[in-house]
Amino acid sequence: MGSSTTWLRTPSFPDPPVVPLHYPVLLMHGLGALVFPWRKSQLHPVATYLRQHGIRAYAPNVAPYAPIARRAERWRQHLQTILEETRAPKAHLIAHSMGGLDARYLISCLDGYRHVASLTTIATPHRGTALAQLILERPKVIRRWLDRLARRLSHLLLPDEPAALLEAVAQLTPAYLTDVFNPEVPDCPDIPYFSWAGMAGPGTNVPITPCIAPLARYIYRHEGLNDGYVAVRSARWGHFLGTLPVDHLRQVGVHLGPGARFHEKMFFRYLCYRLCCAIEMSAFVD
Template structure:
């Protein structure tokens, strides 16, 4: 009996489907530099994935431990670079964690509304986080150690960027964000704002990255359901799109030990396909 013939059928269109966005996408990271030793930028793998689908995505780095105003100014410079390179009049912003506060400041205080088509925030502490209060309550020796650690890490990875960890953390307390930041940084009516929250650990059946489980328990006692850094209540802003069943780190692909399974690249791609594209066409339905 003769050998069976091997038949291989090549797909007609092997390339990934293109998402036809008119405007580029600027991905804005949050506090810290945890992923940088392994990536060119915190959100670089996501930007690469979006580019494979025809989306002009950018994921630059700003100071990982600097106050909002300083980071927002750097984002403004990057936004200008993106617009010049793509020759687009506007860009979409997708911001994770503290990056959402940076984005709001950029839009409201640095005239970013002229060049921003939309803003999506993911697990942003729009009403602060109890975790910031926990850090500031640590003994002075611990706070100084954290400040030195942040300075060394930032200098190692981004030597030209300033570092002011404790000043930055002070801007993330519930009192500061709700009483000062939100009053001084109002939403602009010309820029639609959408938000996602995250939850894992206490009060849920979602496994959480072990190293942030104690943080989640602390926040749960003070603010309820959370993702280990930011509560669901604090993350709701603008048009709320839902709650991701995954912790803060895994939302952007940082995996340290066991935790919930989550495809962050597909999630960001779906945001572009299901939210940004309809916004551009005027067909978005909440």
Template sequence: MSTFPASAFHRLTGLQSLPQPDVIPTRLPVVMMHGFGIGGSLRRGGHLHEQAMYLRMRGVRAYAPNVSPYNTVRARSQTWKRHIEHVLHETGAEAITIIAHSMGGLDARFLISQMGLHNCIAALVTVATPHRGSELANLVLKQPDSVRSWMADVADWLGTHIIENGSANSLQTVRELTPSFMQHSFNPNVPDHPNVRYWSYAGQAGRDTEVPLTPLLRYFNAYLYQREGCNDGFVSVDSAKWGTFKGVLDADHIRQVGMDAGFGGADFDANAFYANVAQDLANEGL
């Protein structure tokens, strides 16, 4: 028989004794909630669909439903509630945890505080959620009436047609994302529930960092930096802090959901990040 080295044969086949990824032993199902807009949905199952499938390969009962992307927190929350009820029924679980990106975190807070879901949501992890609003909302509202109306018409048409039974109210949604509305209306009326754990992450890129920024966000990043400081192109670090603050991600708002818009240049693995969050939940017995 040939004396072909065993080590060389192993390198050729690449066969591992345990090739499957480690299981993440979360006790509860995880619902991933997306934010405002359709950018993360193009040619995908949704903003966080890929990340949910990645978690499923690691044993997590992960779901990433979709709701109308250009509607208000109150309107979106009605659909989220139905999705959560479906998850609870399908899994037989008594509760879930939520990982929410951007505006999805506001939806989740509303569900917990105003719709009675504190009984079935054990923890909420928000990622780059504008808990104190974003000055970019004011930027949109300051545009000339004709420009603002055109933008709203386009967003409302997209929001209505991109999803079955879709609806939209983009201009009102933008009004409700302003710092003034968030800090003087939403936050006072949507308090945290003592039975729910709240964790948060912020994102940073561009100005005042060494993190590459998707070029499409360059103007927004600079505009927001002048008014709120370090940010991810849509949400400032300060605005994203809520509950137990877990840290800052070196990734802009788009890359946080696994997109690079074809520009590359960033070293951020969205799948690995959400897997780490799930592992943290498992470590807490959730």
């Protein structure tokens, strides 16, 4: 009789496990308007989940279609607000896609190194992406149409932030990242840099979101394994931690059709627990 009612019992301490971070976490989104009306920001659901585990996570918005320097300045302002609110001296940065380039610029060019405990990038095009060059090579009429569309989307999301899609895309080309950005934005030796890549579609057995499958095929022909936006070899930076079997959209919980199953919220919690805690434990040793 007792065993048949076991499922009715409730645990005496049902709260989710707490991740004991000293520093808050700033989640940084990438290029584009991958935001739905019911999501306050691209990574807001992840931030909410992390807070349920005791992590002071923040997922603010910056201009979705703007060059790196302008986005990085907005991130700097958000970081300052977070540190003032939490009274913490530093924060961990976890950045997706172009957000990783913003973070590197923030650290190296805007004195962010004083207030950053670590940087983890996910599918960031550190060496550019062939997709950016493809966009810039389209006929002028198509580029103008894309630019107008970006301006309208940007105005809907953040009315006070002017859009500059083509300028932003130009900064994601392999030539710009390799010849200009990387030499001018060196890593800070006192900050640990970590990176993850993603892969799906051609060359893998990982299903990819159908709408980005053509992009993945194009990148595969030019740069090899990729997640539909960024090649694996481009995403490697600092201490490379591995390749996620999931496409670029699903890495941040954007589902636009069938694709690989991936628990992005649990992955971000894993980053905080395994990565950030290890950094903090070594930093707080007397």
